[in-house]
Amino acid sequence: MPTNMIFRNKGKQLLLTASVIQFLFSNTVFAQEQREKDVQNSDITIEDIVVTARKREENLQDTPISVTAITGASLEKRGLSNISQIADFTPNLTFQSGASLGSGTSSSIYIRGIGQADFALTVDPGVGLYVDGVYVARSVGGVLDVLEIQRIEVLRGPQGTLFGKNTIGGAINIISQRPDDELSGYIESTVGSFNRVDIKGAISVPFSDTFRTKLSVARLVRDGFVKKVGLPFIDASNDVANGFRANGLTGFSGIVNDSENVGLLGGGKALGDKNAIIMRFQADWELASNVEVMLDFDYTRKREQSAPRLLTNITPIDTINFSQNPFANQLGWQAFAGYQYLLPGEINPQSAAQRAASLLGVDIFDILPTTGDLKYVADPSLRSSFQGASSPSRSDLDLWGLGLRVNWDVSDDVQLKSITAYRSIDNTFARDTDGSIFLINDSTNFFTSRQFSQELQFSGISFNDRLNWIIGGYYSNETGNDTNTVSLFPITIAGGGQINNNSYALFGQATYEVTDRLDITGGLRWSQDAKSFSTTPGGVRQHVSNIVGIGMLPTPPNPGAVLTVLEVQASRSFVDVSPQATVSYHITDDTLLYGSFSSGYKSGGFNQRLAPLFQVIPSFDAETINVYEVGLKLIGFDHRLRFNIDGFVSKYDNLQLTGLQNVSPIVENAAKANISGIEVEVNWVVSRHLKIDSGFSYLSAKYDEFNTAVATDAGGVQTSASQRLADSGINIDNLLPNAPKYNFNIGAELSYEIFGGEATFRADASYRSKIALDAANFLLEGSLTLLNLSANFVPSNSTWIFTLAGRNVTNKRYNVSGFADPAGIGIFSAQPAAPAEWSLSIRKTF
Template structure:
């Protein structure tokens, strides 16, 4: 098994029920009755049947992931209610930076000082970095998506939910698999895995893979414009794949009571920058290219065009009035303004950008899990891990051959964690208690070349988190379970800022500091502590063998921090307070008609306080607390097996959000940049639904079967930034995927023909509307892709 960065699959929204395997593997046969296979999850850190778990969870098995064409964990959003998963963070330029939202709760920023609102865990290890956080799914045994706050068992930064990945451990016998994929855009993917037991008690697994594909954004600038020393366009067309990884797993069981599971993984990404493009250019009343008729500032109601916004586009103004007349642009000459000539005819598939380009990410990780059964009823588990990410990220934000905004970062992140769990069970009581320690060190030297000079925003952080937690479930009257949980967390965060202007990137000693205290001293260090107690409670009632009802109350916590993007002088560091979320949820889980129908549903009401969002000071987007809100909604997941050869799925998800309080923000934020009470949260569509089918046709003459699959998904309107830019607003749209597979009776090989986004839908997944700097950029979803995959096991 390995975990690497993304196979750029189309980020659609499907909201399928739990695991949906090929028909032959999605059904079981007990006493001659064929029905849906039992699904085991660990949402409460112990193995349970999905239908007996009082948590809103969607689960995927290994064969299920293959059958749905899921290449990385971002693709599970296609099949999970109220989950949004973008593969690039706004402003990052990274082709691999995880941005997750569940039920309207998440975080768009990739800054090292910001924490996610949805946590990702691999074999119990928290993945702390957004950069490099889009993991591959090779040899994954199971992925679970837990919706709602998971603060008691999973801890901080899971107020929206958690992605829980369990890897496939080494097998008892020598076996292996091989997979090759070819597709449009010259795609070639290769994966291989082998299990080698060295002794009866010592087993190993090694997995490796490589992905390569051309990009799908056409760079349309004149060829002469792409030959500058800072341009890296050679084989770097946006939207490409170029990455490889390897993973080693060792399982050692010296006794029946003691198990050691050790893993090591490494991955390497060498791709273009994120596939972003220019949507709009600001107009300034003092700008030679200003056209009063051409409106610039167009946002949601309450933010219509204004005199204030018409006098922004600072970087445009500086370039057009001071540099355009004398700057020679290869392929275009002099006197070339930064204006709407650089907006391509088809922004979803074209770009005029020629500047800095490239996403280089190197990731390594090590973990050791020790499980010790102290006696028949008490077990001890230890999870120790270390992960490191080194990345060079580039971004031509202006989307043109001009140098308006070119940004670079050499990102570094290290984390260490240690968790101890003591668990036990008796006839009526199951309990778990534990201690947790987490430490991370990171550096994010974000620098930009502007018409006004060279900007350096370097943040060095050191964060530690400690926690103690416990949860117990008591069974009474045979059919009732009551669960109580509690977690105490303390975060300590520090930042050493270096913000200001430099003469050049080669001479940072000429720094003109932006952070100077009231005594005139440069601010070089800041620290703060945040603590929280997160309780949870649930009660569930097994009405019949087929029907479970439950109610739960849960709280979650995400720490505060410091903004690492400050462009204007100030005498303090911009700080933000923690987020807190509490959720009341009721749910039902039903499985009947001889296990041929599974219906899971949940309805919830959340109180969301201290929301951390993006506000713009002058031209710098930074994190601030923007307000409080209420979020309510429901999720319905249906899986049915009408015949032994046909499986159908249907889901619908609903979200309703309303601000209950708008926070006071920094006085450096312009009034028309304030959050409005009518604004909607980022990545929070009101409605989403999907329908799909899997149908198998036996082919005895070829000793196999033909499997047909199709799915359709639909989003309602999605706002892609906190300020609800109408330019970044994505109107309702739908995505269609399909595949046809032939599988041998023995399961040793299969051949799949597949297609994604078959109607070639063009849709925005993220972006940045910086009216003050003077440009708007967006990242679009992938175009139509298709290909064939051959799998062989031995």
């Protein structure tokens, strides 16, 4: 698209938003003195929300940033269990648990179509996640459970100046509840669908007026919602099992006798379960009248199955391009051809079993009955409740963090803040990637990360309180290891690597009050990321020596051959300067108009999934973005209506896209994109009994151009990034992943005094348009409407609280992430969302 056309379209987008703002303003300007008098005479008003989006406390309506703020009380009324569920009512936010290639504990967060779905150590997220001021570097362990949260702030658009790197799409800032001044606490029990049993509790103990502590714990248990099934023969003397062994087919799930962890008929745990222990300890200590120390320790332990993975499609054998399989020439045979015969052109597992039965000369009903848990074979509508499984499934997570914050009021006008933190992650996860009853593709990861960070902030006010400023510095070091094995029957790739990342930053921002109504803000951040990566010695081993007996694969010329992954090291440094500028004007005391320019960057890195034949470690550059935004925030109707709207246009450069090279997912800088949109949020206190909240977003996210420069790829072949991605199905007309064009949500809360207490009923509906789960658009999800319900009852003069909640009450079946490799192994698989869930919670406070 020509540059002049791009900016004409951007101008139209901003003009449309400005026109809406002008219309709204013209209908809300009325006598300020009379409005203030009405507010004083009314107790039915919008709740003021304090946010720290600019590293200082200020009213949400005075903050010239697109922010959604959700209070802890709102989370509890909605019956939410983890923070990913805030996407139901947050414009332009997609937050999924379970990345496309990761464990169920991984998060995939996108704001305005910008983010990252890969959990790999060498790839950084595009949306920053912060917990009590501490940056969480990895998406593994990023799906946090709701426990003692004061509020969550979702900041849309790049936040590079104050929050730093990898906030190119935005940031999610989580603030926890601090210890109380008095002895207090609660205990809560929840029961629900899929044998859910949760127990939570917290106690605040003030040892003195200056030293307060709080301990919060939770035990969360729930069965999975996708049952594992496999071929039902496990007896070693079974003739069918012996027949498979005789012909070398040890890859069939029925051969493995592990009823605990492999999906045999009637055995194995269901996928998508929850089994977690969570603990948080906090201590606040006022060392002096001007010095406060806050200590935070958190620990999470999970022992769960992996996220479910459903087989959604396959590539027929006669269309597979085995030239993209590097093992064909090296091992002398088409490594994956056998399993394409077992899946002959359709996803019905019965046809696959039919083929296997005919090859063995046995009856199909000896292999796959049509009753019991395998009835999903004949009924496609049941497949979202069952997954074929042929390999172990697990997700073991141990995560803990320690944070120390010191606030020192150096003088009445200057404050020094120090944030020191250490975080540790150990996650072992194994999954059946193809989701079929045959052993085609599974993987196991041993993932560790150790992160230390230190931030210093000097902030203050000057020039008769007209200048509000902050300057600071940031340092972090992260070391980690991700050793993995990927089985592509009958071979296994073993590899992975170690990282050592160091980040440095200097930043500053100042807001000058030109008049009582006009403010000008400017900021700048310098960042440097020094990264190193070294591969783990490993390779590929061919496990099955001879399966000529059923004529599926020729005898490999060198049984047991190993193709080694190169043991190499690489290092790179990335430097960025991100500016920010904002002009804001209070048209009235309750109406803020602002315009801003901001830039952001996401660090580059390395590719760690290296198949043999790679001569070097492929690396990729940083992403950058420039965003222009205008917005309006107003309070009207006697302080009973909050209305916020913003429009933005973005120029997104050096997109990091993932294609396939040598059967390995490879990230490279391949495209530019133009992203623009509008976001609206409304909160309306209709009466003393009724509140309505709503949100809407429109997003236009399109590729602008692809990188056509020719270079040597990791396999030594001269080609362009655009051609390599085109070979993987990624083209300029594709939808950007996780960037729905429309999002809409509406919620109503009705409160009444009944049965000697106060009852609150909530209904929340959300809609999103079609969405692509992957860059190649092989995995597309149609439009989706969800409905959540909750009811809350508090008896009069009581310390009991009862909450009934239902999520996805209409039982919509849809997928949240997926993986497709049509050319390598011919597999398309997706992770389904949970079906309808109901829960009942009882809380006792003291």
